[in-house]
Amino acid sequence: MKKTILVTGGLGYIGSHTVVELQENNYDVVVIDSLSNSIREVAERIASITKMPIKLYIADINDESLIDALFKQETIDGVIHFAAHKAVGESVQNPFKYYRNNIDGMITLQKVMRQYHVDTIVFSSSCTVYGDTKNSPINETHPVTEAISPYGTTKLVCEQILKDLCRYSGFRGIILRYFNPVGAHPSACIGELPIGVPDNLVPYITQTAAGIRDKLTVFGNDYNTADGTNIRDYIHVVDLARAHVKALDYAFTMHQDYEIFNLGTGKGHSVLEVIKAFEQASGKPLPYAIGARRAGDIEQIWADATKAAQLLKWTHQYNLYDMMDTAWKWQIALNHKQSRQG
Structure with missing residues (x-):
């Protein structure tokens, strides 16, 4: 029989792409989303992509009565948990919003899961738990460090909650620490939908190329890298979504335990390399200026994803050009939609 998976935050950027991959890999899907960032x-x-319906619940992950009603109504076999606030800057300005939603939401979800004997969960974590490290590529044995933002703190705390439940309460958990998701579905039907001014590099690039922003600011060109700009491991969102399905498959084979996996390409790209790749993919020159370093930015970090390749049988398929190409086509699709509405 097909298994039914609850995807929290399933209308968000990574969640929506994961729902597509789940449906295309013979899972039934139930989505819960508060529409706070979607x-x-x-x-x-x-x-429109999968030609299959999804069951959608509009609810807050912190509302225990509604989560309980969902589990009572649906037969859930496993959970992929995305529902969380994710803007680092906002978390600094409003930390209690992040503690309340991200940590309490994790507790509420797992409390109800335990009540209904649902013991399998894949948790969306982040490479931010590694902090400002000088030792890339980073593997899963690298020590985590004190977070540099309330957002990072919530990821660390939620990881620990899940580890405890796996050790002592019979849960089977997968923690996915991913690096920098970018790009969009090749259909250009779904992609990143930042609210207001984007916090992340690639949507700012595409909005600048579309004329929504005047220019891109590159925060610092005096880092100890080949061209002086920050280096990150960018991973296509579809590759990331595929990894969640692989992780779920693996979790169902586990006994009581947890595993941690890095998800990245294993290669770092500088900000200027990303700009160049975008210009090649789009055929458009990108206006940008060099600015001062931004407080809290890490100089360079990229993943060692060997463990995911070995145990999950997962590797990335999209390169940097593909990431920029799909991101730009998604921006074009958004522009066409907005012009029709206007």
Whole structure:
């Protein structure tokens, strides 16, 4: 029988792409989303790709009565947990919002899971737990460090909660620490939908190329890297979504335990390399200026994803050009939609 997977935050950027991959890999999907950082229309866009409906609950992950009602109504076999606030800067300005939503939401979810004997979960974590390290590539044995933002703190705390439940309460958990998700589905039906001014590099690039932003600011060109700009491990969102399905498959074969996996390409790219790749993919010159370093930015970090390749049988398929190409096509699709509405 097909297993039914609850995807929390399933209308968000990574969540929506993961729902597509789940449906295309013979899973039934139930989505819960509060619409705090997404729109209902994404459900229709997912269906346009997969030609399959999804069951959608609009609810807050912190509302225990609603989560309980969902588990009572649906037969859930496993959970992929994305539902969390994710803006580092906002977390500094409003830390209690992040503690309340991200940590309490994890507790509420796992409390109800335990009540209904659902013991399998894949948790969306982040490479931010490694802090400002000088030793890339980073593997999963690298020590985690004190977080540099309340957002990072919530990821560390949620990881620990899940580890404890796996050790003492019979859960089977997968913690996925991913690096920098970018790009969009090749159909251009779903992609990143930042609210307001983007915090991340690639949507700022595409909005600048589309004329929504005047220019991109590159924060510092005096780092100890080949061209002086920060280096990150960028991974295509579809590759990331595929990894969540592989992780779920693996979790169902585990006994009581947890595993941690890095998800990245294993290669770092500088900000200027990303800009060059975008210009090649789009055929458009990108206006940018060099600015001062931004407080809290890490100089360089990229993943060692060997463990994911060995145990999950997962490797990335998209390169940097593909990432920029799909991101730009998604921006074009958004522009066309907005012009029709206007």
